[in-house]
Amino acid sequence: DMKVTQMPRYLIKRMGENVLLECGQDMSHETMYWYRQDPGLGLQLIYISYDVDSNSEGDIPKGYRVSRKKREHFSLILDSAKTNQTSVYFCASSLRENTLYFGAGTRLSVL
Amino acid sequence: QQKVQQSPESLIVPEGGMASLNCTSSDRNVDYFWWYRQHSGKSPKMLMSIFSNGEKEEGRFTVHLNKASLHTSLHIRDSQPSDSALYLCAASNTGNYKYVFGAGTRLKVIA
Numbered sequence: 001d002m003k004v005t006q007m008p009r010y011l012i013k014r015m016g017e018n019v020l021l022e023c024g025q026d027m028s029h030e031t032m033y034w035y036r037q038d039p040g041l042g043l044q045l046i047y048i049s050y051d052v053d054s055n056s057e058g059d060i061p062k063g064y065r066v067s068r069k070k071r072e073h074f075s076l077i078l079d080s081a082k083t084n085q086t087s088v089y090f091c092a093s094s095l096r097e098n099t100l101y102f103g104a105g106t107r108l109s110v111l
Numbered sequence: 112q113q114k115v116q117q118s119p120e121s122l123i124v125p126e127g128g129m130a131s132l133n134c135t136s137s138d139r140n141v142d143y144f145w146w147y148r149q150h151s152g153k154s155p156k157m158l159m160s161i162f163s164n165g166e167k168e169e170g171r172f173t174v175h176l177n178k179a180s181l182h183t184s185l186h187i188r189d190s191q192p193s194d195s196a197l198y199l200c201a202a203s204n205t206g207n208y209k210y211v212f213g214a215g216t217r218l219k220v221i222a
Contacts, residue, residue: 031208042115042199043155043212050208058209090154100147100201100210102154 002027006091006103013110019078021106023091029101031094032074034058034066036087037105043090049074081110114138115202117213124220130187132216134200135180144176144183145201145210155199159185190220 004025013019025032030051035043035058045058047066055066063085067075074093078085091103117134124130134144143162147155161167161176161183168174173186181202187194197217201210 033210035212040214042117042214043201045209045211048209059211094208096208099157099160100145100155102156104154 002101004091004093004101004103006089006106009104009106011106011108013081013108015083015110016080017110019081019085019108019110021076021078021089021091021108023074023076023103024072025074025093025101026072027093027095027101028071029093029095030071031096032068033092033094033100034064034074034076035090035092036060037090038087046076046089081108083110086110114211115200115213117198117200117216119216120214121217122219124190124218126190126192126220126222128190128220130190130194130218130220132185132187132198132200132218133182134184134202134213135182136202136211137181138202138204138211139181140204141181141202142178142205143203144174145203146174146183146185147199147201147212149197149199149215151196158198187218190218192220192222194218195220 034046049055049068089106092100146158149155197215200213
């Protein structure tokens, strides 16, 4: 069963706290992504990972970093979260240039 | 300015009617287009993709692509209330694995 799992689903943090969003996939996909979704802006690419320790900035990487130490696991880290990072974050994976499979999303509120 | 523009922003059609959604990329390197559907509170799921000039039909859904103008359109015939969702267009080009999304068209089908 092809699945992308995101944890946690909901998160409330205070400004300045560190945030860790985790994503796992069971499809052995090489490529994984982190997007954020805000009303009226669609999905914006934060980072892309081509495989273990092979990461590349997307369109809005500022304030974020990522870690991929295993092919099936991709983490998004916010060091000292800001209120403008309140958003819904989606992780996705794909096999080469093919369909993106999305996780259920993490709704992050930074107060 | 977003590289992928979608129109209209929102659309209301009667049940059984035809819904037509548009998408244009401003990046001349794009050669793949994707349509994703996202129901409220859910994650995006791939609906259709198109890479060649022309038309592709799957059930009630038809996608057109004009590569010269980098324009794609999605047409939904016999629209159902369950088709009510946010429709996201994405574009990518060979080799960089990056999918750029438009802001989406919010479709509402009323009974």
